[in-house]
Amino acid sequence: MHFAIRFLTEYHYDAPVTDNLNALRVRPATTSTQRCDEFHTRIEPEARVSRHLDYFGTEVIEFGIPTSHEQLTIDVRARVVTSAPPDPPEGSWDGLLTPAYFDAAGEFALPWQDQPSIAGLESLHDALEAECPLETLETLCELIPDRFEYRPGATYVGSTVSDLLDMGAGVCQDFVHLSLVLLRRRGIAARYVSGYLWAAPHDEGADSMELDTHAWLEALLPCSDGRGEPVWVSADPTNRGLAGEAHVKIGHGRFYSDVPPVKGLYMGGATSQLEAAVTMSRLDPQTSARA
Amino acid sequence: MSSRAPTPALDARGEEEAIDSYRPQAPFLDELFELDGTPRPTARALVEELRRLGPAGLIEAGRRRDAIFMQQGITFETSGGGGATHERPFPLDLVPRVLSGQEWRDIKRGLAQRIRALNHFVDDVYHAREIVREGLVPWRLVVSCSHFARAVHGIRPPGGVYTHVAGCDLVRHSDGTWKVIEDNVRIPSGISYVLENRAAMARLVPELFASYRVRPVDHYPQLLLRALRSVAPSAESEATVVVWTPGPANPAYFEHAFLARQMGVELVEASDLVVRDDVLYMRTTRGLERAHAVYRRLDDDFVDPLEFRSDSLLGVPGLVRAYRAGSVAIANAFGTGVADDKAIYCFVPDMIRFYLGEEPILENVKTYLLSDPEVLEHVLGRLDQLVIKPTGESGGRGVMIGPHAEEAEIARMRDVISAHPERWIAQDVVRLSTVPTVGIDGVLAPRHVDLRPFAVFGERIDIVPGGLTRVALDDGSLIVNSSRGGGSKDTWVLEDGDDADRAGPPIADTQPPALPDLRYGAWTGQQQQQQQLHPPSPQGPQRRKTL
Numbered sequence: 016m017h018f019a020i021r022f023l024t025e026y027h028y029d030a031p032v033t034d035n036l037n038a039l040r041v042r043p044a045t046t047s048t049q050r051c052d053e054f055h056t057r058i059e060p061e062a063r064v065s066r067h068l069d070y071f072g073t074e075v076i077e078f079g080i081p082t083s084h085e086q087l088t089i090d091v092r093a094r095v096v097t098s099a100p101p102d103p104p105e106g107s108w109d110g111l112l113t114p115a116y117f118d119a120a121g122e123f124a125l126p127w128q129d130q131p132s133i134a135g136l137e138s139l140h141d142a143l144e145a146e147c148p149l150e151t152l153e154t155l156c157e158l159i160p161d162r163f164e165y166r167p168g169a170t171y172v173g174s175t176v177s178d179l180l181d182m183g184a185g186v187c188q189d190f191v192h193l194s195l196v197l198l199r200r201r202g203i204a205a206r207y208v209s210g211y212l213w214a215a216p217h218d219e220g221a222d223s224m225e226l227d228t229h230a231w232l233e234a235l236l237p238c239s240d241g242r243g244e245p246v247w248v249s250a251d252p253t254n255r256g257l258a259g260e261a262h263v264k265i266g267h268g269r270f271y272s273d274v275p276p277v278k279g280l281y282m283g284g285a286t287s288q289l290e291a292a293v294t295m296s297r298l299d300p301q302t303s304a305r306a
Numbered sequence: 307m308s309s310r311a312p313t314p315a316l317d318a319r320g321e322e323e324a325i326d327s328y329r330p331q332a333p334f335l336d337e338l339f340e341l342d343g344t345p346r347p348t349a350r351a352l353v354e355e356l357r358r359l360g361p362a363g364l365i366e367a368g369r370r371r372d373a374i375f376m377q378q379g380i381t382f383e384t385s386g387g388g389g390a391t392h393e394r395p396f397p398l399d400l401v402p403r404v405l406s407g408q409e410w411r412d413i414k415r416g417l418a419q420r421i422r423a424l425n426h427f428v429d430d431v432y433h434a435r436e437i438v439r440e441g442l443v444p445w446r447l448v449v450s451c452s453h454f455a456r457a458v459h460g461i462r463p464p465g466g467v468y469t470h471v472a473g474c475d476l477v478r479h480s481d482g483t484w485k486v487i488e489d490n491v492r493i494p495s496g497i498s499y500v501l502e503n504r505a506a507m508a509r510l511v512p513e514l515f516a517s518y519r520v521r522p523v524d525h526y527p528q529l530l531l532r533a534l535r536s537v538a539p540s541a542e543s544e545a546t547v548v549v550w551t552p553g554p555a556n557p558a559y560f561e562h563a564f565l566a567r568q569m570g571v572e573l574v575e576a577s578d579l580v581v582r583d584d585v586l587y588m589r590t591t592r593g594l595e596r597a598h599a600v601y602r603r604l605d606d607d608f609v610d611p612l613e614f615r616s617d618s619l620l621g622v623p624g625l626v627r628a629y630r631a632g633s634v635a636i637a638n639a640f641g642t643g644v645a646d647d648k649a650i651y652c653f654v655p656d657m658i659r660f661y662l663g664e665e666p667i668l669e670n671v672k673t674y675l676l677s678d679p680e681v682l683e684h685v686l687g688r689l690d691q692l693v694i695k696p697t698g699e700s701g702g703r704g705v706m707i708g709p710h711a712e713e714a715e716i717a718r719m720r721d722v723i724s725a726h727p728e729r730w731i732a733q734d735v736v737r738l739s740t741v742p743t744v745g746i747d748g749v750l751a752p753r754h755v756d757l758r759p760f761a762v763f764g765e766r767i768d769i770v771p772g773g774l775t776r777v778a779l780d781d782g783s784l785i786v787n788s789s790r791g792g793g794s795k796d797t798w799v800l801e802d803g804d805d806a807d808r809a810g811p812p813i814a815d816t817q818p819p820a821l822p823d824l825r826y827g828a829w830t831g832q833q834q835q836q837q838q839l840h841p842p843s844p845q846g847p848q849r850r851k852t853l
Contacts, residue, residue, distance in 0.1 A: 026832065034580060036624045037832075067630065070459035076628055101530055110593045159777060170834055224707035255695060272616070273456070280612060280623045291424045 016098075017299035020211055020221045022091040022228070024291055026275055029082040030285035037279035039076040041228075042068075042210065043095045044264050051070065051093045055245060059088040068076045073274055074264025094298070097260040103248040105149050106254050110237020116245050120204035122269055127176070127196045139193075140200055148203050152234050152250050152257075155197060159190050159252040163238045172271075187230045187253040189231060193250045194232055195270065199239055204235035206267045208249065209274040213261040213295050223296040228276045231258050317378035320431050325357045327748075328750050335480045335739040336752055337403055348404050348800060351517035354402065359511070361748025362783055367400055367745065374722045377525065379560060381805035382697075382788055385820070397793035398503050399743045400511055403702040403755065403775045404518075413422050413476065416667030417759060418767045419658060421472045424491055424645045425763065426661035431644055442656045447677070450728055451650065452698035453492070453643025454607055457613040461630050463639045465537040467763050470637035471530070473773075476668070476757045478739035484495035485669045485736060489698060489754065491638060493603050496774040497526055497731055497760045497792055498561035501568075503774075505795045515794075519556060519801035521771035526760065530601070532762025537635040546595065547571045548588060550579070550602040550630045552620055562603050581624030584631035586657055599635040617832060648697040648731045649675055659823050672734040676727035678731040686723065687734045690715050691730040694723065702787035709735060743777055743794060756786050757797065772797030 021094040022041055024230040039194035043051040056064065069075050080087065110116060117124070127133075142158055162183075169184035178195055179189040191207055212229040231251040238245060249258035267272040276290075310592050329343050330336030338349040345353040350608035359367070375381060375395035382396055405413075430437050431448055431454075438445045448454055453743045473494030485850065504523050508515065531547060538545035551562035566573035572588065579597070580587050602609065608618045613626040628634045652673045657664045674692070676682045685692060689708050696704040697734035706719050723730045740752035759773030775795040786792040 018659060023384065032830075034582070036627075038583070064625070065584065065631070068460075070456035077629075079581070079624060117446060121445060124446075125450055266346070275833050277833060278612065278616070279831070281830055284830065287830075289832070 016096070016213065016297065018095050018097070018186070018211075018213060018263060019298055020091075020093045020263065021294045022089075022093075022211075022276070023290075024087075024089040025290045026074050027288045027290075028085050028087075028281075028282060028285040028291065029170070029287075031085050031194065032281040032283040032285050032287075033083050033120050034079065034081055034278065035079070035084065035087060035281035036041060036079040037087075037089070038275075039089065039091070039092045039248045039277055039279060040073050040266055040274050041073045041093075041276050041287050042076070042265065043093050043210070043268055044073070046115075046264060048260070049095060049097045049264060052096065054093045055091070055119065057088070057090040059086075059090070060084050067147050071266055071268050071273060072221065073198060073268075076156075092121065097263060098259075099260045103149050103152075103257060104239045105146055106237030106239050106241055110245065111148065111239050113237070113241075115293050116204075116235070116237055116289075119245050123206045123235065124199060124204035127199060129297070130208050131224075133180065133196065139197055143201060145155075146232070148201070148236050149248070151201055151203065152198070152210040152236070153193055155253045156255050156257070159194060160255055163190065165190075165253060180225075187251075190252045191230045191232050192270060193251075198232075198234055206233050206247075207266045207270050208233055208258075208264055209276060209293060210252075210265045210272075211261070211263040211293055212254075213297070225297060226293045227291065228265075228293060229253075229262075230271070231262060310610070313469065313703065316535040319498045321676070325353060325541055325750060328752075330740060331752050333480045334737050334752070334754070335478060335482060337478070337739050337755070338401075339742070348406055351756060352402070352404060352514060353508060353517060354748070355511075355514050356742075359513070361747075364400055364744045365401070365748040369834050371395070371398060371400070371510050374506065377721050378502075380499075381559065381560075384847070394501075396499060396788070398419075398506060398509070398796045399500075399753075399777055399779075400514075400745060400791050401742050402436050402507065402514065403741050403752065403757075403772075404798045404799050404800065407773065407800050407804055410799040411804070411849075412667065413759065414769050415471075416484070417474055417761055417769055419662065419664060419667055420474060420486065420489070420654060421491075421763060421767055423654065423661050424472070424489060425467065425469045425589065427650075427657050428542045428639070428642050428645050429462065429466060430661075431639060432461065437653075437657065440660065442660055443650070443653045447649055447675075448644065448802050451647040452642070453606065453647060455644070456639030457610075457626055458639070458641040460469075460630070461640075463537070463541050463629070464632060464635045465764070466538050468639035468765050470533055470537070470639075472763065473758045474761075476605075476759070477671075477753075478675070478757075480737040480739070482671060485671050486654070487671055487733075488648060488695075488700075488734065489651060490640045490758070491646045492605065493638065494758070494760065495558045495561055495603075496758055496776075499563040499774070500760065500770065500797070501526060501564075501795045503794060509764055518798065520798045521801050523770045523772060526770045527565060527763075529762045529764075529768045529770070530565065531569040531571070533762045533768070534599040534601055534635070536639055538766040539635060540598045545598040546588070547599045547601065548574045548579075548597050550574050550604065551602050552576075552608065556603070560564075565601070576620050576622050579622045579625075581628050584627050584633055586625065586628045586634045597634065599637065602638045606643060610639065611831070616833075633680075640817045640852055643698075646700070648673075648695050648699075649728070650733070658675075671736050674732040676723060676730050676732065682723070682727050686720055689719060689732075691735065693735055694719055694730055694732050697729055700786060702790050705785075706792055707735070707784055710782075734786075738778075738786075740773070741777065743779070743795075746848040752782075754784050754786065755795065771799035785827040 042054050047049050062080050064078045066076050115250045164184035166184040169182050170189050176192050179185040195205045208231050233247040233249050235245050236248050251258045266274045330339050371455050374393040381393040426432045437443050437641035469491040473490040476484050534547045535545045548753040549566040567707050585599045588597045607615045610619045610621045610625040612617050612623050658666045674681050674685050692708045694706040741755050742750035755775050755777045761769045777794045777799045778786045
């Protein structure tokens with residue numbers, strides 16, 4: 016699929032602020048199933064921008080506005096082409112114990128930091144008993160939306176997995192964090208993915224829609240014959256299934272705070288009002304999709 | 307050192323009891339006495355002077371020491387009963403420890419070798435990971451270190467130096483060998499006590515120095531300043547160096563202020579610093595002034611809320627950017643904590659062989675990594691014979707010494723370790739050597755010691771002769787940390803004409819003008835929660851699966 020993405024963020028401060036430093040992780044990644052053809056950022060007030068790849072390979076765009084201002088605009092545009100991922104491998108549980116799997120898994124297999132203190136994980140854990148890791152992953156993608164309500168406002172950016180369990184509701188960020196805890200308890204390495212999702216229903220033939228950034232996950236599954244390299248498979252527990260070409264990945268990390276789309280700090284006690292929107296448009300002909 | 311304090315008139319038998327009844331405790335090695343109670347050759351003249359001073363002389367000198375330390379603020383806080391803390395003079399024992407020139411040269415070579423290897427390791431972990439690809443250090447272990455700093459991946463600091471100040475803790479086993487018990491390459495503290503101890507000893511008991519040529523230690527601030535200037539990204543003579551302290555509430559604030567004063571540089575806090583366009587500046591009355599090298603005395607976690615803990619507003623936002631841009635040198639570099647993790651410690655001898663192609667000069671203590679289930683089982687079976695340490699801590703926090711622990715404590719430890727074996731290591735108990743130490747009655751008794759020498763890495767590695775000898779003040783105790791009731795001793799390295807320290811020109815002992823209080827405003831954070839504004843429609847999922 017071929018998309019044009021515009022990610023517009025505007026902060027309005029109720030008093031002048033200075034030294035506004037921000038780091039953006041918003042550029043679509045280039046992977047085996049995705050290519051970012053064009054990418055532009057515009058910052059208002061104007062600022063010198065520097066870029067680097069972080070530890071996880073995500074491009075980070077940094078800027079700082081030292082002088083006094085009352086509004087900040089971050090305007091990001093990208094064009095991306097995606098293709099469907101190959102069929103996920105159905106390797107056995109034994110495949111999780113090989114040296115090749117350990118090497119590829121790294122920190123994404125480590126136990127979640129505050130896991131022992133999280134109450135209420137047991138029944139979820141038991142429900143994920145399955146024949147192979149892939150089946151556990153697919154079961155998980157049904158289990159989370161079955162057990163938890165998707166409700167913006169139920170949680171906030173710093174919410175923990177315990178908060179989601181207490182509230183019984185949350186957003187995709189929370190769903191992914193809980194999924195990572197559960198997968199790692201089963202010995203499956205899993206990481207947080209930040210990106211954009213084309214969520215338009217097909218039959219309406221929409222070619223443009225307003226969204227926000229989205230989060231899903233990648234789980235490391237052993238390859239089917241047990242000998243080859245394990246494969247990272249994308250899954251979206253908010254949307255009940257494996258992720259596909261409608262998912263545009265920005266980057267991954269251990270959890271949300273490794274890949275926040277916008278992270279910033281400014282000097283001054285002003286409070287800010289945030290308006291952020293992602294507009295996604297399909298650029299390729301949709302006849303085939305509708306057929 | 308020829309001036310002599312008048313010897314107090316004393317009962318002769320009391321004098322004899324102070325020294326002549328002293329007996330080392332087998333099997334421990336005593337550094338001043340042979341097992342039969344005769345002084346070692348290097349200690350003979352010292353023992354003679356101690357005999358002359360006698361218990362009353364030592365008690366009197368101790369009284370003057372406490373008064374001077376209280377007056378100069380050379381104190382530390384201890385928590386007494388009921389949660390109250392109170393200031394106590396830093397407990398300096400008046401009997402020095404004596405190392406021969408040859409002993410010191412071996413230690414120094416071993417430390418320099420070890421620190422070079424640790425520095426290589428830090429560089430490797432954040433770049434090529436060769437030691438991991440070689441199969442010597444498991445990557446899983448590196449990424450599980452709490453101080454592994456992903457934020458500085460791929461950043462190579464000015465000069466390639468990461469571990470500018472290192473304080474490795476050494477102990478001397480009963481067979482006479484020196485072993486490294488742990489490495490400290492984050493923000494090791496204690497050097498100010500080394501300098502203050504020497505100055506106090508020369509003032510309180512000058513007679514002890516009478517027959518000795520003791521190598522000086524007071525050039526440390528010059529070594530540090532020279533190293534910081536040598537890595538600063540500017541002409542050396544123009545480099546502005548600052549000491550960054552978390553503030554007066556920090557237990558080591560005295561040392562931060564001491565070093566800044568001795569080096570003649572500014573002592574700053576986060577609110578004195580600001581990053582603009584990837585360059586670090588210090589706020590002064592003349593406006594912003596660029597800072598080229600920062601000797602920082604706070605943990606990575608708190609240095610930059612944009613990159614490390616975002617809930618920390620103690621830090622300087624953008625500092626990691628400036629560091630990444632190469633516009634400022636940070637000592638020690640961010641991320642060095644990965645090298646002094648206690649699980650990584652086990653691999654230091656391998657690092658020395660791998661990076662330097664040399665055999666380690668200093669040994670490690672036998673250490674057990676508990677992530678291996680078989681090792682774990684073995685260790686759980688003999689917790690009462692081992693020392694247990696948390697991997698990511700320093701300063702003796704969380705350490706359990708098996709042979710000295712109550713049964714209930716061991717049982718608790720068993721549960722804690724079983725829950726998170728990867729967060730703990732076990733070590734054989736080392737038979738720490740002893741040095742005679744003055745008791746409250748003025749009589750000497752053997753007490754266990756370790757040694758923390760301080761190395762400074764700039765263009766080369768310099769190590770101040772000796773270091774901080776820490777002493778466990780309780781009979782039989784092996785805990786030397788000052789936060790847990792330990793004291794310290796002056797450490798003498800004897801001059802033998804072979805390895806003189808060339809001290810540079812002295813630095814003016816002046817305090818630069820205090821920074822005006824320019825603190826204005828506070829930092830506010832902004833980040834967005836990830837969510838779709840439009841929750842998925844009920845029919846969405848099935849279709850999405852076909853995508």
